[in-house]
Amino acid sequence: MARFQPKNPDYRAISIETFEAQRAMTTLGISIARLEPGEVDLAMDYSAAFTQQHGFIHAGVITAGLDNACGIAAFTLMPAGSGILTVEFKTNLLAPARGQRFTFRATVVKPGRTLTVCEARAYAMHDGAETLIATMSGTLMALPPREAAARDGALAAV
Amino acid sequence: MARFQPKNPDYRAISIETFEAQRAMTTLGISIARLEPGEVDLAMDYSAAFTQQHGFIHAGVITAGLDNACGIAAFTLMPAGSGILTVEFKTNLLAPARGQRFTFRATVVKPGRTLTVCEARAYAMHDGAETLIATMSGTLMALPPREAAARDGALAAV
Amino acid sequence: MARFQPKNPDYRAISIETFEAQRAMTTLGISIARLEPGEVDLAMDYSAAFTQQHGFIHAGVITAGLDNACGIAAFTLMPAGSGILTVEFKTNLLAPARGQRFTFRATVVKPGRTLTVCEARAYAMHDGAETLIATMSGTLMALPPREAAARDGALAAV
Amino acid sequence: MARFQPKNPDYRAISIETFEAQRAMTTLGISIARLEPGEVDLAMDYSAAFTQQHGFIHAGVITAGLDNACGIAAFTLMPAGSGILTVEFKTNLLAPARGQRFTFRATVVKPGRTLTVCEARAYAMHDGAETLIATMSGTLMALPPREAAARDGALAAV
Numbered sequence: 001m002a003r004f005q006p007k008n009p010d011y012r013a014i015s016i017e018t019f020e021a022q023r024a025m026t027t028l029g030i031s032i033a034r035l036e037p038g039e040v041d042l043a044m045d046y047s048a049a050f051t052q053q054h055g056f057i058h059a060g061v062i063t064a065g066l067d068n069a070c071g072i073a074a075f076t077l078m079p080a081g082s083g084i085l086t087v088e089f090k091t092n093l094l095a096p097a098r099g100q101r102f103t104f105r106a107t108v109v110k111p112g113r114t115l116t117v118c119e120a121r122a123y124a125m126h127d128g129a130e131t132l133i134a135t136m137s138g139t140l141m142a143l144p145p146r147e148a149a150a151r152d153g154a155l156a157a158v
Numbered sequence: 159m160a161r162f163q164p165k166n167p168d169y170r171a172i173s174i175e176t177f178e179a180q181r182a183m184t185t186l187g188i189s190i191a192r193l194e195p196g197e198v199d200l201a202m203d204y205s206a207a208f209t210q211q212h213g214f215i216h217a218g219v220i221t222a223g224l225d226n227a228c229g230i231a232a233f234t235l236m237p238a239g240s241g242i243l244t245v246e247f248k249t250n251l252l253a254p255a256r257g258q259r260f261t262f263r264a265t266v267v268k269p270g271r272t273l274t275v276c277e278a279r280a281y282a283m284h285d286g287a288e289t290l291i292a293t294m295s296g297t298l299m300a301l302p303p304r305e306a307a308a309r310d311g312a313l314a315a316v
Numbered sequence: 317m318a319r320f321q322p323k324n325p326d327y328r329a330i331s332i333e334t335f336e337a338q339r340a341m342t343t344l345g346i347s348i349a350r351l352e353p354g355e356v357d358l359a360m361d362y363s364a365a366f367t368q369q370h371g372f373i374h375a376g377v378i379t380a381g382l383d384n385a386c387g388i389a390a391f392t393l394m395p396a397g398s399g400i401l402t403v404e405f406k407t408n409l410l411a412p413a414r415g416q417r418f419t420f421r422a423t424v425v426k427p428g429r430t431l432t433v434c435e436a437r438a439y440a441m442h443d444g445a446e447t448l449i450a451t452m453s454g455t456l457m458a459l460p461p462r463e464a465a466a467r468d469g470a471l472a473a474v
Numbered sequence: 475m476a477r478f479q480p481k482n483p484d485y486r487a488i489s490i491e492t493f494e495a496q497r498a499m500t501t502l503g504i505s506i507a508r509l510e511p512g513e514v515d516l517a518m519d520y521s522a523a524f525t526q527q528h529g530f531i532h533a534g535v536i537t538a539g540l541d542n543a544c545g546i547a548a549f550t551l552m553p554a555g556s557g558i559l560t561v562e563f564k565t566n567l568l569a570p571a572r573g574q575r576f577t578f579r580a581t582v583v584k585p586g587r588t589l590t591v592c593e594a595r596a597y598a599m600h601d602g603a604e605t606l607i608a609t610m611s612g613t614l615m616a617l618p619p620r621e622a623a624a625r626d627g628a629l630a631a632v
Contacts, residue, residue, distance in 0.1 A: 058182035064218020374498035376538020
């Protein structure tokens with residue numbers, strides 16, 4: 001049984017559509033691996049193009065995956081027509097992002113009318129073993145449908 | 159007069175070399191615009207490849223720039239031969255990353271033998287006007303030279 | 317000239333009243349030392365009752381001071397009748413809270429209709445020398461007057 | 475079976491002793507409710523002395539409880555003679571701290587030789603119902619025994 005009841009019966013299609021509208025996700029090679037109300041797994045294969053000085057995936061790229069997982073997890077619980085903005089997040093880096101494949105797993109901790117708090121964890125799959133490499137806690141904001149339409153996602157008036 | 163006195167007389171060359179060893183920076187189009195002891199500006203041009211659903215630069219990419227600025231700012235003050243790791247960072251997003259060019263400006267708040275705390279701000283240049291779009295506070299860790307060499311940057315034993 | 321223009325001409329009286337309505341501030345011995353639109357200094361004398369195991373002020377107490385400074389700084393810029401809630405904050409501890417007197421200095425980084433982002437720094441005055449001991453970045457939320465009255469500050473429906 | 479194996483066989487006694495050496499904990503009425511390797515619950519009764527303007531417990535006091543739970547949880551896994559310092563923490567406030575009794579529950583996410591990352595949650599017990607009111611993620615630092623003795627917990631040289 002799902003922990004959360006989505007307000008938007010069409011949450012799955014609109015969440016996937018919003019995710020796929022982000023060109024950065026295509027460029028980084030990040031895709032949706034699992035999508036439930038309030039819970040999302042994203043997956044990314046290793047790419048040398050996004051490494052830091054030791055050949056591991058860059059912390060900023062790991063953060064992009066964690067942030068997106070949080071955003072989509074929060075978005076699944078928002079009313080139809082809402083826009084979504086990230087307010088803030090904090091990342092703790094626990095181990096080097098060494099591996100062939102990475103998972104970004106987010107869950108909603110507290111949904112709200114305006115603000116939703118999520119937590120996420122990043123895992124690296126390296127030679128068959130999975131390691132927790134980073135954690136995130138973040139705050140997402142729902143833009144009411146009218147504002148989402150009018151401002152097209154601009155944070156300026158928030 | 160510089161606020162900080164670097165311990166490594168060769169700090170400039172080694173900081174640039176470490177920055178340039180990160181393939182993610184090349185891929186994202188981020189470069190060093192200014193480098194002083196404990197202070198770094200990075201710059202990035204807009205690229206549609208790294209946008210989110212509204213055509214603005216993705217928060218994860220902004221975070222990658224802020225994190226790198228913090229890392230290099232901290233690194234300029236570390237002893238010769240040190241390795242550097244990001245422990246954690248928190249980002250507040252203040253305005254959409256809309257613009258032609260972006261600056262990531264980091265300063266060391268408190269250097270330390272093991273841990274260094276930095277703050278950074280991201281600015282968007284849009285049609286000639288500069289807007290503060292994000293802030294970061296983060297903690298960086300120096301790996302002593304012997305460990306940096308032996309572990310090649312792996313966080314595992316931290 | 318002030319950086320910010322308050323929306324509420326009565327901001328000073330209402331900010332002081334809100335601050336003083338917090339019994340925790342009296343118990344901790346924290347008072348307002350300076351109050352401008354978007355900028356607040358709080359002050360606290362050393363008290364052995366609030367120390368950790370080394371006789372320095374406890375990090376949680378330092379955080380209470382920083383959080384309050386942020387909250388009041390944000391509150392000075394909100395419309396008349398607003399309620400205020402802390403959404404989140406992050407604290408970096410830079411040095412032990414050793415001293416006879418402590419200052420918590422907050423400034424608004426970005427005011428907003430719903431969310432306001434603040435930064436704050438804590439300083440210890442020890443034998444005449446001032447040391448930066450902690451930093452905070454935080455997000456505060458304005459409750460619209462009608463909700464503030466109806467919910468009396470409860471976060472439940474946020 | 476415990477998730478973590480303590481390095482110090484005497485971890486229980488020394489953790490309790492360190493906790494009790496903090497006068498702030500006595501003043502705030504916070505005590506240890508459960509202590510396992512890497513896992514700690516603290517408990518606190520409501521006290522009007524530590525309330526904010528709506529009569530709920532102040533966020534700074536909630537943070538003090540969360541921070542202490544993290545610190546003791548991390549400390550249980552450190553070698554004999556270590557000192558402990560909080561490096562940073564971030565708190566998300568989810569609901570008002572309304573209730574008769576509060577629990578601060580911390581678990582170690584990643585223990586390390588130098589740095590340990592913990593997560594904690596605060597719960598309010600109000601008329602028999604428990605509500606999640608706040609989350610924390612934080613970084614703690616072990617001071618090696620020799621330094622812990624020499625510096626008596628001072629962060630200055632960190």
